Amino acid sequence: MGPVPNLPAEPDDDLDSYVGLDARTAEERARARGWSTVRTLPPGAIITMEYLRGRIDFEVDDGTVKRCWRG
Structure with a gap:
């Protein structure tokens, strides 16, 4: 059997906190909170x-x- 992959943890984030933000602010906040892909x-x-x-x-x-x- 192959090795178990070491998956990165996802940020513990309140997704509702992004609703209503302008797109640029939301993207900057997401990256600062650890999201690897926005x-x-x-x-x-x-x-x-x-x-x-x-x-x-x-x-x-x-x-x-x-x-x-x-995701």
């Missing part, structure tokens, strides 16, 4: 739904974060 998407974007540990996703409309989720 993805900004427009409403209704077609995306793959694979889970990527350490990624935070923002749905941004008119420069404001409307929704936020992990």
